[in-house]
Amino acid sequence: MKPWLLSRRSFAGPSASFSISGEKDEGFVEILHSILNSKQSWRTALTNPFISGRLAPRHIELLLLRTVDSDPRLPLRFFNFLGLHLGFLHSPLSFSILTLSLLRANFHWPASSLLHSLVSRRTSPSVAFDALLKSHDLCRFSPTLAFDFLIQAYLQNRMALDAHGVLKLMLGSRLFPETRTVSDLMNGLLKIRRFDLVSEVFDEMLRLGIRPDVFVYTAAVRSFCELKDLVRARETVSHMEMSGLNLNVVPYNVFLHGLCKCSRVFEAVEIKNSLESKNLKADVVSYCTLVLGLCKVEEFCVAVEMVKEMLDHGLVPSEAASSAVIEGLRRKGRVQEAFDLVDKLGKFGLIPNLFAYNALMNSLCKNGKFDEAESLFAKMEEKGLFPNDVTYSILIDSLCKSGKIEDALLLFDRVGKEGIKATIYMYNSIINGYCRSGKLSEAERLFCELRERGLTPNASTYTSLISGYCKQGDLDTALKLHCQMPENGVLRNTRTFTAIISGFCRANMMGKAAELFDEMVELNVMPNEVTYNVMIEGYCMIGDTVRAFELYDAMGERGLVPDNYTYRPLVSGLCLTGRVSEAKEFVDDLHSENRVLNNMSVSALLHGFCREGRVSDAHSVCQEMVGRGLKMDLVCYSILIYAFLKQKEILRSNSLAKEMVVKGIEPDNVLYTSIIDAYSRLGNFTVSLHLWYKMVREGCYPNAVTYTVLINILCKAGFVDKAKLLCKEMLVSSFLPNIITYGCFLDNLSREGNMIEAMDLHKVLIRRRLANTVTYNILLKGFCRIGRIQDAVELIADMVSNGVFPDCISYSTLIHEYCKAGNLERAFKLWDEMLGHGLKPDTLAYNLLIHACSVNGQMTQAFKLHDEMIRSHVKPNFATYAALLHGTCLKGKSRVPNK
Secondary structure, rough: OOOOEEEEEEOOOOOOOOOOEEEEEEEHHHHHHHHHHHHOOOOHHHHOHHOOOOOOOOHHHHHHHOOOOOOOOOHHHHHHHHHHOOOOOOHHHHHHHHHHHHHHOOHHHHHHHHHHHHHHEEEOOHHHHHHHHHHHHHHHHOOOOOHHHHHHHHHHHOOHHHHHHHHHHHHHOOOOOHHHHHHHHHHHHHHOOHHHHHHHHHHHHHOOOOOOOOHHHHHHHHHHHOOOOOOHHHHHHHHHHOOOOOOOOHHHHHHHHHHOOOHHHHHHHHHHHHHHHHHOOOHHHHHHHHHHHHHHHHOOOHHHHHHHHHHHOOOOOOOHHHHHHHHHHHOOOOOOHHHHHHHHHHHHOOOOHHHHHHHHHHHHHHOHHHHHHHHHHHHHHOOOOOHHHHHHHHHHHHHHHOOOOOHHHHHHHHHOOOOOOOOOHHHHHHHHHHHHHHOOOHHHHHHHHHHHOOOOOHHHHHHHHHHHHOOOOOOOHHHHHHHHHHOOOOOOHHHHHHHOOOHHHHHHOOHHHHHHHHHHOOOOOOOOOOHHHHHHHHEEEEEEEEHHHHHHEEEEEEEEOOOOHHHHHHHHHHHHHOHHHHHHHHHHHHHHHHOOOOOHHHHHHHHHHOOOOHHHHHHHHHHHHHHOOOOOOOHHHHHHHHHHHHHHHHHHHHHHHHHHHHOOOOOOOOHHHHHHHHHHHOOHHHHHHHHHHHHOOOOOOOHHHHHHHOOOHHHEEEEEEHHHHHHHHHOOOOOOOOOHHHHHHHHHHHHHHHHHHHHHHHHHHHHHHOOOOHHHHHHHHHHOOOOOOHHHHHHHHHHHHHHOOOOOHHHHHHHHHHHHHOOHHHHHHHHHHHOOOOOOOOOOHHHHHHHHHHOOOOOHHHHHHHHHHOOOOOOOOOHHHHHHHHHHHHOOOOOOOOO
């Protein structure tokens, strides 16, 4: 850390930058002065064209300077009248002159309010500071209190970084703030997690000899603890003890929390034990911090003793502390001790038995131990306790989260019979359960019912519904609910905004998502890590990694900590846009910054390498990651095994499979399905069927995807009857055939040229609303395969009429047929139509036209397509350059494309 350099600036003499107005200005200011002091209507006088046409900020500055030594209340009223009633835009200097005039008359609150108005106009710290400094020179009155008020104004407007900027400018001009102001600034910086700046401010205070108070020391200790610099934290505590201040327990509690957070809990216990020698007593916060810290390191016996010590001192353990000890004992299998502690808490009367039972029940439910929770619920009446609304809320919430909504409703009915009033929390749990299971009509019914019962929906209620509609793709209804919230007096919070933003991100509507993100910030609803992760993933999904990385940088600037939910989409985004090597560099950079990547992020990188056919590189990356301490999981192995099989490297694939089993990782139905599919693509149907039987023998039951893969294998092998039998078995196994399953039969019919039956099957899919772009593409290829290109063209129109839109593959199929027929005019017409619909051609689509142009001697057009391909960030491949080279040779040209 470098200390701020203090430059010397003098207050003596008039400001050189303040230009003395001419005679005309003086005369005009004299008129304004008479208006100010006259009894006539200010509105009448000031709206006179002579006045309104000439009035400028410099005139108000001169007028305020004239009145600086008089009672400032009249100039303040005049100043506010101009701004509020006539919309006059005052200069920062006018604000500053009037502020000093008010301070001279000891009107502190109006002065502070005035600076608050200046700051709320988004005035930069340097502009506001320079205006105040200039007004000091002009008014020849220089209290530093004005600068303190300016810092406070920025803090009250949640602009802590700007407040910090003012402090730096003050110190640079050898102006020293009050200790209280520094304390408030440090706490403002703590709120936005700029711990580095807090420690910087503290160090600068010490260097300049400004004496900190207890609040400053407390903020400094917290910042060092958050930065995990416990040595500096301890030194700060020692410095505070030697300062002679009247100490309290708060800074020690902060230090205790920092030690516990770093698992140095027994050092924290020693600090607590030393408080008595400093004439201080540990309070509830001290004890609860230690109890939670002890539970974190699983020292539950010591934690129980600490709770007993609390009780001996007549202190009440918090809900969090009590729950942590009880839950820790339960997790360790020491349930009896947990019950004993519950009884002890109840006997002391400090924490009601019911509260303790609810805490234990809550922890059981959160860990999926619902049977134990039910047993505890049954024992409550034996203990003479009667469940309350909190008890039922815990159980109902647990049932809903585990998908047992019907059981939750039975319990909800019991609430009414027991004479307990249903709360909004119970309704929220059931509404959330319905939304998660896609039963939005039931959720809406409950939403109406709770309002009929006089309950008010809160942010959690709306968030569940918004999230539910977003997952179903009904963004209009979700947005309508989002807009209804402020109309109904419900404040939208970070979770609410994140839910609606996530919906638009999933729909690839990033323009609207960005609009909502900006609205969120404008409303001072601060985005959290989840919000940023959702936005980053959204931009990565549409290939805009530049904006994604801008948001990634913004996270750090806001003091938010990225995690693997941030890294994974960034890695995937780079890979999807053909920048796998950059993705690997990004991963290496994260490693050099000591960021820990998990399998989720690494598997995204492996996918990227494998998608480009760089399977050996992917394997090397995996070994490198293992060397960095990562343990390969089933997903990582599955990616590599499948990729090696696709490249026909069966020995390496089998070697990895054996390695995986040796490490105790058993294949699941997903891996089996992938391997079965890979062997079928290699044409080895016998091995595929053998793996199917092996999978069933080992108790790994197939899912809908596995059945579909095997049905596809049988169809391709010509065993359509067996495929139909397997489809019936699938139905018996409670797996419904999906569109991909039906697509296998549709593809088989199309390949055999049986387009009549294929169309009949497709009509059934349309009636069941299962038809999609893929099924139409299968039919398109079928018609093209038998030369019925006009039928294929008509099918495009049929797609649109059924609400299904053609994609790049649809157009590429037809373009390929026209290219084969030498009809480039019709091919380019379809190409333009595809671009007009906003579709982005892929490498194959470009290659089809480039090849056709090359064969037909239209090399100018071929190279034009190649250049367009590069501009659109579509990566050319070997086939691209082979076609261009072939066409160039045919034409006898020498141009070589830029690689």
